[in-house]
Amino acid sequence: MTSLFSLVLAAILGLLAVASAIGFILQRRATEPGSVATVQNLNARIRSWWIMVAIFGGAILLGETAVVILFAFLSFMALREFWTLTPSRRGDHLALFLSFFVVLPVHYVLLGTEWYGLFAIFIPVYAFLILPAVATLTGDVNEFLARSARVQWGLMLTVYSISHAPxxxxxxxxxxxxxxxxxxxxxxxxxxxxxxxxxxxxxxxxxxxxxxxxxxxxxxxxxxxxxxxxxxxxxxxxxxxxxxxxxxxxxxxxxxxxxxxxxxxxxxxxxxxxxxxxxxxxxxxxxxxxxxxxxxxxxxxxxxxxxxx
Structure with a gap:
């Protein structure tokens, strides 16, 4: 695995080096405001790719536990971003707390321990049933269906779906x-x-x-x-x-x-x-x-x- 991965990593780093060189040349030649903004965005993307490749490649080299932890953190960040933009009410707070601090970590523990049977159904069955049941305890029925759907969508997209990569x-x-x-x-x-x-x-x-x-x-x-x-x-x-x-x-x-x-x-x-x-x-x-x-x-x-x- 190490030799093949090393070849792929070397190829990716080579491409990034070429892209960085091209970005540097384009930045020196760009004069019009529109061109300058486009090149700046391109170079920002390339800089970020260097960091992302280093983090992902390092996790792969460190082993399975590091990869699972990395993706658990990415799921947490993605779920946070989802709910930063998505409207919620006070009646959603308990379900959201459970999503972040119970459902997400338990799901990744199941993945890390390779308990596939429960990993596959924990969110789409148990979280799907428990979270709206918990939400009813607040007594807030305003847009309850839409709010419950947003909770489920957030978990399915940012935790369940992404976790299938690791x-x-x-x-x-x-x-x-x-x-x-x-x-x-x-x-x-x-x-x-x-x-x-x-x-x-x-x-x-x-x-x-x-x-x-x-x-x-x-x-x-x-x-x-x-x-x-x-x-x-x-x-x-x-x-x-x-x-x-x-x-x-x-x-x-x-x-x-x-x-x-x-x-x-x-x-x-x-x-x-x-x-x-x-x-x-x-x-x-x-x-x-x-x-x-x-x-x-x-x-x-x-x-x-x-x-x-």
């Missing part, structure tokens, strides 16, 4: 499980990066201005195809054949796109541009993990049902 570590496929996680993250994140680059270079036709004004058809198809190609070439990280890797990476790319698209629709409904501001050039943690929310569960179950030994 859950890959419990699968036995004949391939080091950490490489499956690396594969998922690389394909998902490169899809976002390629869509951004293709959109900036060739984007002319807006996909859905009301939901995501920056997304274009050229970016979507060019970036998606590029990420699928990378996913196919990285088949040695997985138990897949090259053809299977192409098919699975297609699922990852499509699911990742709709993850970002759905989260963008929620942001627009909440009159927000970003979920947060902790990642320079990217927004919040949930802005960076929105594609993972849809892609991780699908990838996990594809691998679990068809490729585990």
């Amino acid at each position: 859950a890959l570590l419990m699968l036995q496929t004949g391939t080091p499980a950490a490489l499956l996680l690396v594969y998922l993250v690389v394909v998902v994140q490169l899809s976002d990066v390629f869509q951004y680059v293709w959109g900036k270079l060739l984007g002319k036709h807006r996909f859905s201005p009301n939901i995501s004004p920056s997304k274009t058809l050229e970016g979507l198809f060019g970036g998606g195809a590029s990420a699928i190609l990378v996913g196919t070439l990285l088949y040695r990280l997985t138990p897949f054949s090259p053809l299977q890797a192409a098919a699975v990476s297609t699922v990852i790319v499509v699911a990742g796109f709709f993850g970002g698209f759905v989260l963008s629709a929620i942001k627009r409904d909440l009159n927000a541009k970003d979920w947060g501001y902790v990642i320079e050039g990217h927004g919040g943690v949930l802005d960076r993990l929105d594609s993972i929310t849809f892609a991780a569960p699908l990838f996990f179950h594809i691998v679990r049902y068809w490729f585990t030994t």
